[in-house]
Amino acid sequence: MNPKEVEQIYQHYSDMVFRVALIYMKNQDDAYDIVHNVFEKMLQKRLHFKDDEHMKAWLIRVTINMCKNLLKSACRNRQVSLEEQQEKGCDYAYCDGDEKEQKEEILQAILNIKPVFREVIYLYYYEGYNTKEIGKIVGKNASTIRSRLAKAREILAQILQEEMGYEETDS
Numbered sequence: 001m002n003p004k005e006v007e008q009i010y011q012h013y014s015d016m017v018f019r020v021a022l023i024y025m026k027n028q029d030d031a032y033d034i035v036h037n038v039f040e041k042m043l044q045k046r047l048h049f050k051d052d053e054h055m056k057a058w059l060i061r062v063t064i065n066m067c068k069n070l071l072k073s074a075c076r077n078r079q080v081s082l083e084e085q086q087e088k089g090c091d092y093a094y095c096d097g098d099e100k101e102q103k104e105e106i107l108q109a110i111l112n113i114k115p116v117f118r119e120v121i122y123l124y125y126y127e128g129y130n131t132k133e134i135g136k137i138v139g140k141n142a143s144t145i146r147s148r149l150a151k152a153r154e155i156l157a158q159i160l161q162e163e164m165g166y167e168e169t170d171s
Helices: 003-025 028-044 052-072 074-078 082-087 100-111 115-126 131-138 142-164
Strands: none
Touching: 003 028, 003 052, 003 100, 003 115, 028 052, 052 131, 100 115, 100 142, 115 131, 115 142, 131 142
């Protein structure tokens, strides 16, 4: 790929890559680094994609792999916690948007669930993949993804209800 093509892809997909990285890293600065590294890797490789969905899946897979590698690294132990990031004003959107506040609240709730649930929620609702496609991206079968998605919805609903002060009543 030439630099001009990568620049266009960056403009179109950098927000998605940032959100995937943020969901894994829980740290804005690390997420920015991952975005940079993903597109740097794209510049270095001679990639040919079948279509836009193939390219999008590649970006997500590479982002997830880079996040996992960084999380495993020894230097990770010296990072700033999510709470410290929030105190200094962590921004959960790579680009500004009209619905930024609402997206931040939901992404904040998503960050409070386990990574296996985080990734399926994000890929299903934010990126529009179906369970079969998510299974291919994360290397699991579609039924596993459906189970994880159902559990993730339950957990996320509970978190959002608690944050909004809703209590379930027995009727």
